[in-house]
Amino acid sequence: MRSLYNHPKYYDLAFSYRNITSEVDTIEKCIKIYSKVPVQTVLELGCGSCPHMLEIVKRGYTYVGIDINPRMIQYSLEKAYNHQDKVKLVQASMVDFELDHQVDFVCTMLGSLYVQNTEQLISHFHSVSKILKSGGLYFLDWCVDFSPLTDVSDYWTTEDSLLNIFTEVNYRLRLHNIVEQLYTETVDVKVTENGRVRKFRESHLRRAIYPQEFVLASTKLSPFELVGWWNNWNLNKPLTGKERNVRPMILLRRL
Numbered sequence: 001m002r003s004l005y006n007h008p009k010y011y012d013l014a015f016s017y018r019n020i021t022s023e024v025d026t027i028e029k030c031i032k033i034y035s036k037v038p039v040q041t042v043l044e045l046g047c048g049s050c051p052h053m054l055e056i057v058k059r060g061y062t063y064v065g066i067d068i069n070p071r072m073i074q075y076s077l078e079k080a081y082n083h084q085d086k087v088k089l090v091q092a093s094m095v096d097f098e099l100d101h102q103v104d105f106v107c108t109m110l111g112s113l114y115v116q117n118t119e120q121l122i123s124h125f126h127s128v129s130k131i132l133k134s135g136g137l138y139f140l141d142w143c144v145d146f147s148p149l150t151d152v153s154d155y156w157t158t159e160d161s162l163l164n165i166f167t168e169v170n171y172r173l174r175l176h177n178i179v180e181q182l183y184t185e186t187v188d189v190k191v192t193e194n195g196r197v198r199k200f201r202e203s204h205l206r207r208a209i210y211p212q213e214f215v216l217a218s219t220k221l222s223p224f225e226l227v228g229w230w231n232n233w234n235l236n237k238p239l240t241g242k243e244r245n246v247r248p249m250i251l252l253r254r255l
């Protein structure tokens, strides 16, 4: 089956249920309340098709994106065609990367913290700590597993009526190895475009990251402090452990 990440246009549509303007509003609120440095440059890790990029640039920031997939980078470069002075996209791995300049804010969206073991997690924090200015924030969307590792399934549809494209998305998590805390994440997307049907799949092994080991790796083994974690991108809803969590957001600050 074709790789979904090699077809960014369909990835973009399959995950287009987000309210990007409102999400960038929340990011700006976090910056206003918690950042100890003024923010000019935003770095997104695992940026993919860069759904937030144009909104971020529109608000005056410079955007830097890192992704491992060259097709995602090419697609996002085309999206940024009219903003080339404010956008830089780099093909690299979030596990171990370097940039020429430090940045003021880092984010990883939609659970895109892709690591397969503890060494990669520590290496990831090491790379972020080198490029993020002291006092700057690292914002993570859904990158910590606040629920036990059980099998999960989800289904949704999206539509672009102008382009006449309809997608049906099946999302699955399956436990792979409990000792290694590995699970398989699979996204199947059926695309109907002008009556033609095509199927895409993305499937990866990922290491689950539980709350207290996230705190250990980021704040005891790496130079960050935990600012807080909240449910569903809502700064009025700090996570207590009692709620059903949906897209929790986590905020670290570089010491």
Ligand SMILES: C[S@@+](CC[C@H](N)C(=O)[O-])C[C@H]1O[C@@H](n2cnc3c(N)ncnc32)[C@H](O)[C@@H]1O
Pocket: 005, 015, 045, 046, 047, 048, 049, 050, 051, 066, 067, 068, 069, 072, 092, 093, 094, 095, 108, 109, 110, 111, 112, 114
């Ligand atoms: C779920 S998509 C998220 C894209 C985008 N951030 C968003 O919010 O829609 C995950 C992205 O992470 C990228 N990715 C996976 N492993 C990576 C790695 N080790 N380093 C950098 N990017 C990676 C994939 O190529 C893909 O574009």
